[in-house]
Amino acid sequence: MRVSVIGTGYLGAVHAVGMAELGHSVIGIDVDPTKVDTLATGRAPFFEPDLDDLLAKHGESGAVRFSDAFGDAAGADVHFLCVGTPQRRDGLAADLSYVDAAVDALAPHLDRPCLVVGKSTVPVGTARRLAAQLARTAPAGTAAELAWNPEFLREGHAIADTLTPDRLVFGVDSDHAESVLREVYASALDGGTPLVVTDLPTAELVKVSANAFLATKISFINAIAEICETTGADVVKVADAIGHDPRIGRSFLDAGLGFGGGCLPKDIRAFIARAGEIGAGQSLLFLHEVDAINLRRRERVAEIAAELAGGTLIGRKVAVLGAAFKPHSDDVRDSPALNVAGRLQLQGAHVAVYDPRATDNARRIFPTLEYAPSAYEACRGAHVVLHLTEWPEFGEIDPSELATVVDQRNVVDGRNCLDADAWRAAGWTYRSLGRP
Numbered sequence: 001m002r003v004s005v006i007g008t009g010y011l012g013a014v015h016a017v018g019m020a021e022l023g024h025s026v027i028g029i030d031v032d033p034t035k036v037d038t039l040a041t042g043r044a045p046f047f048e049p050d051l052d053d054l055l056a057k058h059g060e061s062g063a064v065r066f067s068d069a070f071g072d073a074a075g076a077d078v079h080f081l082c083v084g085t086p087q088r089r090d091g092l093a094a095d096l097s098y099v100d101a102a103v104d105a106l107a108p109h110l111d112r113p114c115l116v117v118g119k120s121t122v123p124v125g126t127a128r129r130l131a132a133q134l135a136r137t138a139p140a141g142t143a144a145e146l147a148w149n150p151e152f153l154r155e156g157h158a159i160a161d162t163l164t165p166d167r168l169v170f171g172v173d174s175d176h177a178e179s180v181l182r183e184v185y186a187s188a189l190d191g192g193t194p195l196v197v198t199d200l201p202t203a204e205l206v207k208v209s210a211n212a213f214l215a216t217k218i219s220f221i222n223a224i225a226e227i228c229e230t231t232g233a234d235v236v237k238v239a240d241a242i243g244h245d246p247r248i249g250r251s252f253l254d255a256g257l258g259f260g261g262g263c264l265p266k267d268i269r270a271f272i273a274r275a276g277e278i279g280a281g282q283s284l285l286f287l288h289e290v291d292a293i294n295l296r297r298r299e300r301v302a303e304i305a306a307e308l309a310g311g312t313l314i315g316r317k318v319a320v321l322g323a324a325f326k327p328h329s330d331d332v333r334d335s336p337a338l339n340v341a342g343r344l345q346l347q348g349a350h351v352a353v354y355d356p357r358a359t360d361n362a363r364r365i366f367p368t369l370e371y372a373p374s375a376y377e378a379c380r381g382a383h384v385v386l387h388l389t390e391w392p393e394f395g396e397i398d399p400s401e402l403a404t405v406v407d408q409r410n411v412v413d414g415r416n417c418l419d420a421d422a423w424r425a426a427g428w429t430y431r432s433l434g435r436p
């Protein structure tokens with residue numbers, strides 16, 4: 001099929017090559033010509049495992065092309081909307097200006113029957129509004145139909161999540177729209193991927209509900225971590241034990257510095273805002289608490305760092321291992337690690353950050369922090385070492401060797417995954433979140 005992908009950020013670039021890999025002929029459209037040029041050379045403007053290989057492969061064969069002209073999307077049968085919906089600057093709600101602009105720019109080119117498929121995470125009710133807008137403004141009128149097909153990919157696993165999703169959700173208004181989407185995803189469906197076919201508002205809600213649930217699960221275990229901190233209990237053991245219950249499950253119960261990134265934080269806030277708009281604010285009051293628990297973890301790490309530094313951070317050197325919001329990504333949007341680094345610097349510390357992939361992005365938003373070329377360099381002369389993003393290479397650090405470069409052997413394991421016994425045996429004061 002001929003497919004266009006509008007917006008080639010994290011979601012769109014991966015979706016474009018994913019569609020090419022599934023055998024479709026793809027044009028990716030973005031308003032940023034620099035991004036388009038980079039993608040056209042077979043490289044992604046961000047780090048995502050395996051993405052460059054697929055971009056090069058499908059770029060060379062011509063299966064995927066990129067352009068900054070919306071007119072180039074005109075011949076496609078299916079148009080995927082993959083633009084961002086960040087938090088508004090003036091409140092909790094989602095900023096829909098990119099979605100609106102994409103539909104405004106695309107609609108005049110839709111002069112033949114086609115399906116416009118929203119993938120962006122939007123407040124419930126947006127799809128109905130956009131469907132009406134398309135019917136009004138596209139030359140094809142109601143033959144330019146709208147569907148919603150939410151995306152569940154995780155950064156760092158985005159290619160696998162796109163090619164072999166754990167479920168597909170089609171929000172449709174007609175059998176025709178469902179059959180078009182079945183054709184788009186034929187290989188995944190043939191492979192047994194579960195499918196839920198529903199209406200537009202339900203599809204929108206599936207996405208935000210999934211992210212709200214994941215955020216709640218993380219904040220739940222982080223609240224238990226707070227209790228563990230005052231009782232001497234071990235939150236990792238609690239998570240392991242309750243996670244054996246199949247009704248609970250172990251995943252997304254890793255206590256630590258909490259969630260960040262371009263999705264969970266802004267999605268729970270947009271959900272709260274939308275619930276308020278539709279008169280159901282009370283239903284999601286608990287999400288305020290989910291957000292608050294999450295942000296408290298950042299404060300707690302800063303407190304522990306100050307304690308270990310002898311009560312004050314003024315003039316102390318702190319090494320921060322990790323800047324990305326999670327490993328296998330160079331994304332620093334709402335990164336808990338960088339948030340802590342910035343906080344400690346404001347409290348007078350000299351902060352040196354090392355991240356295997358995210359240094360350039362981190363430097364752009366926090367230019368005043370020092371960025372080291374390796375974990376060892378970041379730790380040279382440090383009074384406290386903070387492990388804040390669980391890149392595998394940090395788990396391989398030999399604590400005895402690292403001890404030779406620091407000023408004092410203090411480590412805070414913000415992700416609860418270093419070997420506490422090994423660090424203590426090497427003479428370190430090891431502190432973590434929710435573990436004795």
Ligand code: UGA
Nearest residue numbers: 151152153154155218252253254258259260261263325326
């Ligand atoms: C999240 C969802 O997991 C995806 O399903 C969804 O498609 C995506 O948002 C989106 O809306 O586009 P992502 O933001 O890539 O994906 O990251 P996650 O893997 O969900 O991690 C989010 C944050 O939670 C990270 O900062 C991670 O370190 C933290 N986390 C995760 C924990 O603190 N504990 C855990 O047990 C798991």
